[in-house]
Amino acid sequence: MPLTPIHVRGKRKAPSSKTPKGLDNPPQKMRKSLGTVLAGRATRTRATLESLPYEILESILLYSTNLSLPRASLIVGLKLSNRATLLRLFIWAFHETWEQSFGIPARQRLLHVGQSALLELPWAKIDFILQAQQAWADRYARDRWYQHSLPWREEFSSGEHDHEGGLSHFNARECFKVDYQEAHRWPAFFATSLQWRGQDVHPWTRMPVELISGPWDDEQLRRLFWLSRGGLKIGNEGQHVPPWEVKLQCLDNAVLSAPVPNSLVINCLMQDWIFTDLPEDEVRKQRVSLDRRIEWGGDSPEDKQTLRQMRTALVFVSEHEYTMPR
Secondary structure, three states: OOOOOOOOOOOOOOOOOOOOOOOOOOOOOOOOOHHHHHHHHHOOOOOOHHHOOHHHHHHHHHHHOOOOHHHOOHHHHHHOOOHHHHHHHHHHHHHHHHHHHOOOOOOOOOOOOOHHHHHOOOOOOHHHHHHHHHHHHHHHOOOOEEOOOOOOOOOOOOOOOOOOOEEOOOOHHHHHHHHHHHHHOOOOOOOOOOOOOOOOOOOOOOOOHHHHHOOOOHHHHHHHHHHHHOOOOOOOOOOOOOOHHHHHHHHHHHHHOOOOOOHHHHHHHOOHHHHOOOOHHHHHHHHHHHHHHHHHOOOOHHHHHHHHHHHHHHHHHHHOOOOOOO
């Protein structure tokens, strides 16, 4: 019986008998309107300032020196409120001034942008300032010479600290503590004729108004002394002089209405500027109050002498012939 032949397809594909033809009417591409395109772009997520990591925000803050950046939003403020970030910002603002105070030759123009604004911020307290100064010294002035700017007086010194200083002598907290305790022993008007100020602050930096007007708590007194010891002297060339209302507040809180005249404030602030350009009627009122207190008050002989010196300044202020009492 003969076999039935079977056709098996090989490896090669059989040629197609028909070639596909293109469509007679292909669908046209739809064009979007301008409104549709803009609406689509608006819905896309964009990187916002708040979404940036704090490292980038910190770099923006340091390079721009824009102290309003933390107030851009609550989230940005929280990211930039880290103490390490604030320390780096403070050190950046005071770096050149501190370089010069440690013996680096003075440049033609020191950077002082931001010092005044930083000192007015609520977190710039004396503890923070000393921490920043110590952190700077540990990095840039570890082996440099440091000497106290306060004149050494045996009657006011405890004798437990070397005021002559030396290499690697600087310790922000310890040196400040010694100077502050010594300044507290000074009588009123003792420092007006002495060269006792260093250069921890640029001379054109403004003193915060709250430290001028008073009243002062312990932290504010320490901050006032640090700024005064650091070279901030109101009335110098380029310095902003407060209005007469602030001057009267200072005089009233430090001497006229104080239970005991504040010798530290007097030595830090009472220079020629505070006794000039005061209204005559206000000067007359304060002089009458001083006369009554000197005559009838229960102040000690030392405090009455301070009141008399203050009265002398007020008497001569209208004639502009006043020189600081010694």
